[in-house]
Amino acid sequence: xxxxxxxxxxxxxxxxxxxxxxxxxxxxxxxxxxxxxxxxxxxxxxxxxxxxxxxxxxxxxxxxxxxxxxxxxxxxxxxxxxxxxxxxxxxxxxxxxxxxxxxxxxxxxxxxxxxxx
Numbered sequence: 001x002x003x004x005x006x007x008x009x010x011x012x013x014x015x016x017x018x019x020x021x022x023x024x025x026x027x028x029x030x031x032x033x034x035x036x037x038x039x040x041x042x043x044x045x046x047x048x049x050x051x052x053x054x055x056x057x058x059x060x061x062x063x064x065x066x067x068x069x070x071x072x073x074x075x076x077x078x079x080x081x082x083x084x085x086x087x088x089x090x091x092x093x094x095x096x097x098x099x100x101x102x103x104x105x106x107x108x109x110x111x112x113x114x115x116x117x
Contacts, residue, residue: 001042002101005055007034009063013071013080027070030107034063034089037102037116050099062092086113 012029019025036059040049071080076088086105094100094117106112 001049002037002039003049004035004037005052005059007036007059007063008032009034009067011066011069011071013077015079015081016072017079032085033106033112035104036093036097036100037104038097038099039101040099050097055097058096059093062089065092082107082111082113086115090115 008031010029010031012027014027015022015024036055038050038055042049066074066077066085071077071085074080077085082105085107086103089105090100090103093103100117102114102116104112104114
């Protein structure tokens with residue numbers, strides 16, 4: 001069984017390694033849409049894989065590290081591409097939630113990154 005939980009956060013950044021003429025060289029922002037997927041067996045006594053409230057308690061402090069922040073100044077995100085933000089989130093969350101199997105991060109409605117175990 002796979003379940004998911006969605007979150008959003010807003011942040012600004014620029015991409016330091018792109019050419020000067022690239023539009024992402026300038027500071028800009030996104031409303032990021034994060035979907036976390038969890039896999040496991042359904043606990044017979046509770047009827048779920050993991051409690052959604054437990055997920056929020058674990059994820060929200062990590063999202064506070066990036067929400068309404070300038071991502072280039074967040075430790076480990078000096079080159080904050082969507083792919084590297086996705087990987088950064090994975091590295092923060094996976095040790096805390098063993099059932100986590102996949103992350104999808106959208107920086108626009110049509111662009112994003114997926115990381116899975």
